[in-house]
Amino acid sequence: DYIGKSRPQVLFYERDKEELFDKEPATRSRKKELDAKLVALDERFALKKEKLQVQKKGADEHLDRIGKELHLLEDGLNKVEMFRKDETFCPPSVIEIGEKPTRKNCDVIVEELKSLIVSTIRKTEEFKKAVTQFNGNFSSKNTFHFRTELVGEQDYYDFASNLCEFVDNDKISDYQKHISERYTDIIRRISQEVGGLTRNESEIHRTIKDINDDFVKRNFAGVIKEIALRPLQSSDKLMQLLLEIKRFSDENQYNMGKVDLFSQDSREDVNAVAVRHLLSFMKFLLDEPGRRRLALADTFKLEFRVKENDNDTGWVEKIANVGSDGTDILVKAMVNIMLINVFKEKASRKFGDFKIHCMMDEIGKLHPNNVKGILDFANCRNILLVNSSPTTYNVEDYRYTYLLSKDGRSNTQVVPLLTYNKIEK
Template sequence: DKNKRFDSEDNRYQKAKSEALQMHEQNVAEIHADIKQEKQKSDNELELLKVQELNELHGRGADTRLVEECKNSIQTIETELKYIEDNKRLVFAYQRDKEELFDREDEFNAQKKRLADKLQQLSDKYNQRKQKHNDTLHSLEKELADRRKEKSHIDENLEKARDFINNESLCPPILLDTPERETLLTPSQAVDELTSIIVSRQKNFDKFKGCVNIFKANFSVKNTFHFRMELSVDEDYLDFANNLDDFIANNKIEEYRRRTSERYLDILNRVSKEMGELTKHESDVEKIIHDINSDFKERNFAGVIKLIALRSVPSADKMVQLMKRIKEFNDENQFAMGELNIFSSANREDTNQKAVAHLLDFMKSLVDNPQRQYLTLSDLFQLQFRIIENDNDTGWADKLSHVGSEGTDTLVKAMINIMLINVFKGKVSRKFGDFRIHCMMDEIGKLHPQNVKGILDFGNARNILLINSSPTTYNVSDYRYTYLLSKDGKSQTVVRPLISQQ
């Protein structure tokens, strides 16, 4: 199919090429015809001008015959100069060849004779050496035949050794890297002896691997002792046995028991401490929410929004709930866990088991959420909004998108941001005095024109001056300043004041 498509495309290409060449030749012929016609026309005009020139000169009393003779003489000289110019390179080339070749003909002939004599001498010397090397070659061929017979005998003896080496199921890889050693045994005898030893060792090693597999079947992949469970090659089984021997000889079981007991207490204490550091900021969040609600009650919005209220509810996040349970458990049993001490109670083992169960739940939660790296303050609570728009009460909603139309959502978001800025502005004002803040408000085009003045007054009442940017023209009387922004030829923004109201 590709060949057919190629042939088809090639035919199209050849046809298009032929048409293009034909059109090119036709255009070239037309151009040559035009050039010839224009040249004929220019020649006619030139002859006419020459006649006019002669008439003009004759009319002014000039000797036109003498002028014509001068022109003909000049033309003859120019023709000769052009001929000289055209053949100048040929004359120079001839002179160079004459100096370098023709004048040195006798010298070249003598050199040729010397080289021919030298070539004959070298040829005689070559024939003598060739005969000598041929005699040596016959002697070496005879010796080579004897060596080949000896090699054939050795190859037959080594064939069995090669079969042994290439047998992956019989020859161990370590023998491939073992250096050669001298021995009185023939290769065949050495192979038979090695085969017997390898078969015996392989039986013992298979028995050893079976014992290792039975032992490691009692442990999981993520076992506490970090025993390696994935054993594939023989070296893995040997390493496993060596590590196990060291583990038993140094009594590391007791060390792991003590380390594990201390480890889960440290983890519980860290989780409890980090959770406590995080939850102590919940009161700050509640205070900010209270300040925002109070700010709206003090300076309401003159428009469709009758009420904006915020509240926080406990988070439904499973990770947060689990860490709170861990903190409560650690606070209640901080001194009753771990090793036996003066604070231990009768149910110490039950307490330790519950602690381990909490850690297992925490580990499972981390495994189920591998992408989660942090727990932030916003994870501890869920923010809800209640908006009353005219007579429409949304109730407590989790998202502002449930409030109403897109324009209402934008209006409510802007009001909440203004109140949030005002709360922090009020805290700073207690230290430095009241001040003004300029804020850029985006998406102003989504607001209803009747709400534009309301949001401006809402911000101005809090000394927050809004800068609204929109391609849509609104009532300019609602703004103190109106500007027009455009781009110049260098893509730089040009600001032109339009209206200013004091």
């Protein structure tokens, strides 16, 4: 039964197998086509996948770049905020400035601002230093009316602006013309003042000659054999400069300043020399600010020559070291007495002869013989000496002798001691 039952199934299987074998070529062909399609699909998939991976990579890179830019922007904004809060560094003007389109990052802009601010501060300090150095050449009362006291930063800018205007408009030429007229007046004024000082030069020489003649006429009977005086040109530098200015003014009085009918071709050279003289005069006054006046004694130098026994001092500027201290005082007293006598005789020609009293100090340093000699030296010229001394001298040398003392209330008491009248034979 089993064999009988199963055989049809085998037959059927074989019949199906025969049908399948009949379809094998078509199936193989179909499979080949499908394999080809699968390969094509795999290639298309690979290409699509590669393209999408490239796109994804680009998108990831773009996203990463945007993230970095966002981070830079956030970091830059933080730096901007920190910069704006820095009151010691960020100027208020930067905060007030509005927005300005730019492609630069905030941190780059902040660094550029910092660099610009530091550079501006450095250049501003250099500018102020240059202005101060230039401004130091002028006094508060300068001719150009430049402001010398600069406090705030704006003062320095205003000074530079005014200086640029001064140069651009060539105002220096106007000042040169104005000053060329003024320095002529200054030169002439100096010449006039110096002329007033030296106008009595001949009288001084005549007075010195009268003093010398007076000693020869009425000599001193004692150790002093000769006293002579002589005037010389002043050694004072200021006086020498003023005399040079006066000579220059006298020689070029018609050839300074503006052109006129008397001007010569060398006027510009003369003006240059005049300016140099005034600059030298100004420099001298600046070097010696304490000197406010020029005395008559500065206009000439006086020298003395004294012979004391066999000692000859030669020509010296000061009466010193003639001998002892007493001798020096004696010589000085004699010179003063002769000087008083010269002026006394001039007055006597107008009012008649008269006597004059003269105080003499330090009489105690003189030798007793010289005391009598100086009294006779003065009395023969009708000059009566009044002097005091802690030492008692020969009472016959004086006409009146007094004693001066202090009482309990520090009042000076004058007590006449002796009156000596010499009997003429």
